[in-house]
Amino acid sequence: MKTPARLLPLQHADLIDEVVGQLQSGKEAEVYLVRVEGVIRCAKVYKEANHRTFTQKTQYTEGRKIRNSRQARAMEGNSKYGRKERESEWQNTEVETLYLLAAAGVRVPQPLAFYEGVLLLEMVADQDGDPAPRLSDVVLTAVQARAYFQVMIREAVRMLCAGIVHGDLSEFNVLKAHDGLVIIDLPQAVQATANNAFAIFERDLLQLAAFFGRSAPEIKSTNYAKEIWQLYRNGKLRPDTQLTGKFADSSKNADVGEVMAEIDEARAEALMRHRGPR
Numbered sequence: 001m002k003t004p005a006r007l008l009p010l011q012h013a014d015l016i017d018e019v020v021g022q023l024q025s026g027k028e029a030e031v032y033l034v035r036v037e038g039v040i041r042c043a044k045v046y047k048e049a050n051h052r053t054f055t056q057k058t059q060y061t062e063g064r065k066i067r068n069s070r071q072a073r074a075m076e077g078n079s080k081y082g083r084k085e086r087e088s089e090w091q092n093t094e095v096e097t098l099y100l101l102a103a104a105g106v107r108v109p110q111p112l113a114f115y116e117g118v119l120l121l122e123m124v125a126d127q128d129g130d131p132a133p134r135l136s137d138v139v140l141t142a143v144q145a146r147a148y149f150q151v152m153i154r155e156a157v158r159m160l161c162a163g164i165v166h167g168d169l170s171e172f173n174v175l176k177a178h179d180g181l182v183i184i185d186l187p188q189a190v191q192a193t194a195n196n197a198f199a200i201f202e203r204d205l206l207q208l209a210a211f212f213g214r215s216a217p218e219i220k221s222t223n224y225a226k227e228i229w230q231l232y233r234n235g236k237l238r239p240d241t242q243l244t245g246k247f248a249d250s251s252k253n254a255d256v257g258e259v260m261a262e263i264d265e266a267r268a269e270a271l272m273r274h275r276g277p278r
């Protein structure tokens, strides 16, 4: 096909030979099939900042560690500079996260290059060598659903051990490759140390349980998120830690936490009154 404008710089830089077709136009990006030295790869073209919704991004920004303070300030405001910074930060997160997760043994496509806002990466293939389908496009038996759910729980544990929460884990972002499941789409990944990381992690696992639960209903009553998170918080989570899928909710503990928070708040207020506003 005729090379789309956003892929021309890659062609000129000799990073790709030819654009073979378009795979999908999603919310955040367009994915093309490209030929590189005789091999078919994927090229993920991130949409321009002004074509995307910013509300969702700001929600996730909080969870990211921003080292450079100039960058941090820029990201708070809505200046043109700030927008540009957020744009590049968004794009870099996916590349960085792919490398990090691959090193941690999580099955993700291998990133090959990141150039002019385009991520060149391994094409995940099915048994015929075609682009692998998403889990959402596959009909699963109950036995397969149970097995795949366990694989995905293990992958989520591996990601957490590497300090990462996917942030959009669902049947739409897992591909069924010829040799197993591959996780994609990571620009919104957050650091596990972020304030809201548990809520995001829990939502990821609930989405998976809801999907696999359609084929194997008992999956819907599992509770892995709290169990895994508690192990993680206590420094006891390892990639191969045995899990039960059950979690005994202790409302007593929760109450104690709430009371403590109230005490802290009251103390802070008293201090404020005492010192006066600064």
Ligand SMILES: Nc1ncnc2c1ncn2[C@@H]1O[C@H](COP(=O)(O)OP(=O)(O)OP(=O)(O)O)[C@@H](O)[C@H]1O
Pocket (backbone or CB within 6 Å): 023, 024, 025, 026, 027, 028, 029, 030, 031, 042, 044, 109, 121, 122, 123, 124, 125, 131, 132, 133, 134, 172, 173, 175, 184, 185, 186
């Ligand atoms: N490495 C890959 N190999 C094969 N197919 C891929 C690969 N990466 C992406 N795809 C296909 O392109 C689609 C869009 O990719 P991705 O999910 O990364 O982007 P997105 O813009 O966030 O999409 P969406 O908004 O639909 O989630 C995927 O659902 C998948 O079908």
Ligand SMILES: [Mg+2]
Pocket (backbone or CB within 6 Å): 026, 172, 173, 185
């Ligand atoms: Mg996606």
